[in-house]
Amino acid sequence: MKRRKFFKQTAGAGLLSGLLPLSIRVNDDPVNLGKRSNDHWEQMGKGKIGIPKRQKTVQYDVAVIGAGMAGISAAVASARNGAKTVLINDRPVLGGNASSEIRVTVNGVQSLQNKHRVERETGIIEEMLIDNWYFNPQESYPVWDHVVYDYVSQQSNLDIMLNTQAIDAVMHDSGTIKSAICWQLTTETAFTINAKYFIDCSGDGLLAATAGAEYRTGREARSEFDESFAPEVADGWQMGATLMMITKDMEKPMPYYPPSFMIPYQAEKAHDRKINQFKEGYWWVELGSDDDIIADQETNRHKLMGYMHGVWNYIKNSGEFPEADNLVLDWVGSLPGRRESRRFMGDYILTQKDMETYKHFEDAIGYGGWSLDEHNPGGIENLSEPPSYFHDRFNKPYEVPFRSLYSKNIKNLMFAGRNVSVTHIALSSTRIQGTCALMGQAVGTAAALCLSHQLSPRMLAQNNIDLLQEQLLRDDVYIPNRPSRDPKDLARQCQVIFGDSTATGDAKLLLDGISRDEIDQIHHWSSSSKPAQLQLEWLEAQPISEVLIKADTNLQRKIMMHKNPDKNEEQILAVPPELVRELVLEARVAGAWKEIAQLSDNRRRMIKLSFAPVQTSALRIKFKDTWGADQVKIYEVRCYS
Template identity: 60%
Template sequence: MKRRDFFTKTAKSTLGLGLIPIIGSATNIEGSSSDFIYDDKIGGKRKRNTIHRHKDIKVDVAVIGGGIAGICAAVSAARNGVKVVLVQDRPVLGGNASSEIRVHLNGVTHLKDHMAERETGVVEELLLHNRFHNPQESYPVWDHILYDYVTSIPNLEVILNTSAIDVAMKKDKIKSVFCWQLTTETEITINAGIFIDCSGDGLVAASAGAKFRTGREASSEFNEKYAPKKADGWQMGATLLLSTKDMGKPMPFEAPNFTIPYDAERANKERKLKFFKDGFWWVEVGSEHDIIGEFEDNRKKLMGYAYGVWDYMKNSGKHPEVENYALDWVGSLPGKRESRRFIGDFILSEKDLTTYKHFDDAVAYGGWSLDEHNPGGIENIEERPSFFHERFKKVYEIPYRCLYSKNIPNLLFAGRNISQTHISLSSTRLMGTCSLMGQAVGTAAAMCINKGVEPRTIYKKYIHNLQEQLLRDDAYIPNRPAKDTNDLAPKANAIFASSTVSGNANLLVDGYSRDVKTDQGYDIHHWESDGQSAHVQLEWESLILLSKIEIKCDTNVHRNILMRKDSKNDTRFTNTVPVELLKSLDVEGRVNGKWVKLGGLDKNRKRLIKFNFDKIQTTAIRINVKETYGSKNVRLYEVRCYES
């Protein structure tokens, strides 16, 4: 289809989606002086209805959707050496975590023993960047923290306020994605080799003809304990959040006209009102039919229901604790949980999670409980708002085969739209978990471009390479230690430290970059110094060529650093920079018998620390750790050394 034909064809159909790509359709108002306007670009007149702006973009990888999964996908692809564009239909990045919706960026924060198993890699860099630059924990500032981080990445272009609305195909592959930028009235055509749909609803993937399913599977299809006996169309709904503020004096409240009264007498007791400061996650409306097509109707309902709950608290006389509170913020964009789930070469299901199934192609992990929300949401008010079917003792694995399309060869996806059942989605949909999928598919996409292959070929021939790159980039894959044959550190003949209070310096090259949970506790994979001034030394019997040293330090992955509206600071959460993070260090190499400084940092802000320098011949390196952000000792988890 030609581009002009495409926009003509879809002008009417996209109105139902809230997109209005009607190019140059100016209305002729009766009595207007002319149907022509002067155009200085052509030095003459042109008709009013021929206003036209178009842009063509050619990249290696196009990522559709700028939520947390999309950000991690785009950043990972760009860092691995390919040209990337990230397309987001909102004015801000972050998706459900943005200031427009304000959902906590949870992930593996809900294990049975109350310990976290926090995600590292790109998403941790985002959260650390926020801790350093947004100590006031402002959601609007968080939006710009994300923008600052993403726009600093070489090879990555970010396009906001732009909806991807259709595709052009070349045989069974996506050739181009057609976009409409609302703010500039511009058609944008994106040509790429690999496409990644991280948009949640997956309009691009669906337009390409990618196979998908919606609703709940029958329990018999995947032998799922918590699925219904008969398949149906129910999908978990969207939620509209609000927050309140103590004004220090009585604050009356008059409900707006669209308010829907809250029926507290019929409400299930688990619809708790005590967390009114941060909103009610259970003010939710699901759907048994077309949850995407019904979104605007449901949004209107959610506004009514949200104000109805607050009106009940303020004016029923049963909640004096809210007398001095007023609404401080109410969302206008509901946060979605479920719609399309695209089919890959493997469909992840309940038992894969609950039995902790091991996958040879694991590239991500999760651990949030099986948290299936009530099908009808608040419209099924007498029932529990969510069924926390089962909590996990440890993390489960997510295989790569869930992250690429079964029938569109150059399409990957990450987030809530991956290849999985409804019950599996009830856990994997958490944004921290989605971020790991994003990093995996971004890395895979770059590998596809660099090797000239399709996503399925990565599974068949290069899954080991993908896993190794993810581990090097500080992702964690359960039950999969690093085995990078290019890493010179494990080949050292001696590794020792100036002091040790926990672990052992030799553990820095054992392939694990965190302490690993077992049924008996944790297996140790770190070295910890006695005090903040210490060093680790690696020795080789023969000269090696060296130009890169990579170090993974401690950020306490068992304590969460996500931004919460309640600014929680306890054994599970911190509202500051992790005190364990290494702040100051330098590295040296022994050249011709003398120690030469190869690099140093005084204000390190990342867990993965990289030093690149001109290639040297050496028989030893020394890592001098000097200061943390508060811990009395320094803990390291991994050291890697590369020739190039």
């Protein structure tokens, strides 16, 4: 047995999962998790005294650790594609850095130096964001927590475990993870999570680290990957964590009395730390580490709380900002949002140079495009230097390879989020939550495909990457330079496709395998009015039981929720008005049109219509209404048997 196995096996005793106490070694001494030999629970109503059962063993196909945007996307994708999945989160709410506990904006690819500027992510992340505007137009972060929980808990084939931390790995001798040992705080229960594939989206990656997965921390030397923004000499600095705050206007002068742990803000020493708004706090209230940012977490948390109150005390009590007289703190963060710690090594390490040269990867599974954004290593304790050195923006999205999303030395381990196989400089872009969500959907989909085809992630990357790419494209993920070529799509075999009217584009473009407009390249059909109609014709009848439609949600407009309403100027705080709201699907059967599916109050760009199989030589999609737009715009139609 390897050291990481947590079951204590005495001489002559078998390894009985769920019966013997789970044990972890601390300084070579065993510590039993969930052992209750001295805990005599007395139930007064029944007059019984017993030892509580605090150990459980459960079995899944895929275990996802961490439930930020990456972990949620991974778990939902895995479950949707047929794998029995568990999503394990060490906090009481889902969302990670985007949750009400931390409140980081779900940014994605934006500020591009081209006509689009924004190239929004689709797929699972978009579904959550649109749901938020439907259920939460008031922009409440606690309500957002419940929107996300509702979204995830509705997914069949998926279980959620909150307040649960994966603390170590049980290993097979073959170099694969057998089990994750987890501790659930609220139930005082030790769980053994057995699974065939593990996906660590926890950010810090404790499970992956205890499994022995290779990782890096700190900054690479400039010479290692020829990265112009890297330091000349490698060092231990990791990008810092931040605490945010939100204020409220009381419409009358309000005093502020700082807490005892407040650390005064030395504004006269601060370089380029602008206080130009008072609503949502300041990302530059940040602390990094040049050694072990995980070990430093609690020390840094205490200091960050002090620095945050110090900045607010300066605003309220320095006399420099009389416009803040009526403002009070309405919410203050207590859990720092971390940007960087471990980066696990895959078969490929994505670099600054790859991004800047827009390197094409045959195993691309998504894209990024947030600017390269190197923060001041010392954060707010290094006031003499700017908080961020630069924003080096991209002309177009760069590709993210699948080989950066699985472990090079642990055979059944993948990861997504800020802990993937990238350099420190590359992380300054890939860490953004919209990009992390695309990685998550990719590895969740990959896990389900590995399960159904009995593959390792490496085998999938080397020999079956088309399988993964086609499924992602089908599920509404955009991969630059990779149009869909799905041979199972019967729509591609139709002889005629036409609309009842056309304002822009061409109905034939709906079959070209690209489900969004690209720079100077149209890939849509738009009607001249609504209602509108689209028709497909085959020479011979086809057996069809599913139709997929990619509709319009205006991918060049932001849809994230902000802490500061002033940032909503370019947004619409509702379901995108361009999106199809209501439609009817008809098939021509024995020469007559027959309704086979309908949809109302649709909130999905990827519309999926499933129905009893029909033999038909023609389909007619009647778009009855949108959420407000006067035209219907569609990017793709697919048909499957």
